[in-house]
Amino acid sequence: MTNQRIKARYRLQTTGDGRRVAEVMAGEQSSGTFIAIPGESAELKERSAARVEHFSELQQAAPAPLPGAVAGELRTYEMELSWPVDNLGLSLTNLLATVAGNLFELKQVAGLKILDIDLPDAFAAAYPGPGFGVAGTRQLSGVEGRPLIGTIIKPSVGLSAAETAALVDQLCEGGIDFIKDDELQGDGYYCSFEDRARAVMEVIERHAQRSGKKVMFAFNLTGELDEMQRRHDLVESLGGTCVMLSLNSVGLTGFNAFRKHCRLPIHAHRNGWGYLGRSEQNGWSYVAWQKIWRLAGVDHMHVNGLSNKFWEPDDSVIASARACSTPMFSDKSCAVMPVFSSGQSAKQIPATYQMLQSPDFLYCAGGGIVAHPAGIAAGVRALRQSWDAARDNIALATAAQSHAELKQALETFGS
Template sequence: MSERIYATYWLETGDDPRRAADTIAGEQSSGTFVALPTETPELKARSGARVERLEILDTSDEPHLAGGFASNRYTRCTLELSWPIENFGPSLPNLMSTIAGNLFELRQVSGLRLTGLKLPPSFAAAYPGPAFGIEGTRRLSGVTHGPLIGTIIKPSVGLSAEQTAQQVRELVEGGIDFIKDDELQADGSHCPFDERVKAVMRVVNEHAERTGKKVMVAFNLTGDLDQMRRRHDLVLEHGGTCVMAVLNSVGLVGLHELRRHSQLPIHAHRAGWGYLTRSEGLGWDYAPWQMLWRLAGADHMHVNGLRNKFSESDDSVIASARAVLAPVMPEAPMTAMPVFSSGQTGLQAADTYAAIGRADLIHTAGGGIFGHPQGVAAGVEALREAWVAAIEGVPLERHAVRHASLRAALGFWK
């Protein structure tokens, strides 16, 4: 039997729901806006998308999106479509065109959101997925249990390479596990990529020689393919243990090619995610979206953070983290490491741990570390002790009685 791809959507339509579902299935496979004699029954049976499920949920008097069919009633449904693998093969770029292509702008659609995805084994055979994942990240960082305590270089841009290295010096001496470039920091004249890598890795390597602990730094190498390969090789040459790419900027092909070349974990940043998801009636849920990027090779995936500075709800953040920690499919069991960020402090540690039931994650705090009244080292220690309390099930205030840095942090975190 032929392998099939299954995608599930939340659909809102002012048209007859079955007719709208058939229109979407036709548009994304063998059909077009008029019946053609070349789309024979045999061809449609072989290559057409199938409506596997259509369940009516409720109705609304108002549409989510303008520009569609005018109607007095808009029907909301769960729609599941499937496609034969023979239409495009186990190809992530062409999968993207099929499950998330022209269907969003069809006039029959007044709301459409991709909520689920099931892929056949041939995708696992075609794409190796993350090379390092949780196990490799722990090995390279030397953090065998608990979360990686991390931060972001701040200000995001404007520092020179040497100023960046000085900030890194404070962080590594303060006991940090993980540091990343901001996604806005790339290869500008104020802080050229090559100079930044050399200056930062001098600090990291000297600290490792003294202490035995090599801090993981994710250098943002986002660029064209040749630039990313060359930048990766520079990081590797200077003893670095991580590189970072912005997913929506480099695309699936860019990430896959970087994965094929890379000998280091790939820290995947989701900058731009909001335009794909913020409207409840349009775009993607995180769970199906992250599947594609993990197959393409992402070792770390950003999931936002609880009580974050953005608009995403805690329930959405938790669901995203659980998705990243789950296998993409039985044939692709390796998981990626979720990255919690955005307005994070130790106050979120207990709830984060309770929600996902494990500490296989990177918890990055910028202001939550740099703003500590006793300095950067105390900020790192406070965040780490908050996680010790979370894992041991000890209330934060009680744990703080025995830890001065945490006690001082509670004042400014709140």
């Protein structure tokens, strides 16, 4: 038995008595239900009931209520609920049911966003956290003092294993640090996983013998658990240094089982995040969601990118990236490498560095490298030149005057 409690902070929209709705939510997610029941004694409540730790009204306009919500004047609140760890034990999977379960279904709830979660130190010992994180990734990739410059195999699908390997050959020759499968590339007819892994690693090993630097390639293992384990073992046997999983596809239980087997850095792709986090009114904040996966044991986490091709504003992207290194426990930070991607090119690197105030990030440009008018090697050089300018606090336009690859990149992808 422990006195430690799990805490979750929410933004609530409701048409009812806000404080009463908060109490209903606490009851729904612990010992209570819609009516008083004989078994819920005062002693049981004291031991197991969730508590409303904080509640305050926010003076902000509320959007339209969710379907099925009780009609009336909509008001917005911030609140914090807490639960005894003893209710569920040290289980991340049951934690999700506790902090994000039926709350979203209640008629009294016209909007609900999970803003943050706070886990007691007991969770730190129950889960492994990142196996490699920033330091391990840098050691394996041989990159220190600057961001890792990476790319995504493009076209995303349709290339054969041999064509993929030929592209990797050009990228290695051009000086890339990191390459990843697109999340759409799995084990298809035109490019089976095994054929792709063998062809790609033959190229990477050949370049490593020549240059002394092994490019990190994140192979997409996503599949059934036994498939992911077999694919991991193949990559490891071939000398690979990274694997990738689509978190929303494999789920938390699948990930936890795989993490126990895994001996390589895990590049975590968040595809599908939009249906969890895009709504300002409903769902998860990335600040809360990423904590689950960091504790479970990912090493890299996607955070979108500045001036991206998706919906997310820059301040949200940077907040997500900073959250990846925010300590989670007193003696276990669970810091991971943030991954910037989505419409990235040489033009966004200086702003990314300036806003993040750290070189500890992985910067992935797909079309921003592969579509460079002077070729793939020039695309890699343009990103390196952009980083040098950012580090030395030189304007990109000024740096471009003496670097043809950067100049072409800015002309092609916009300044």
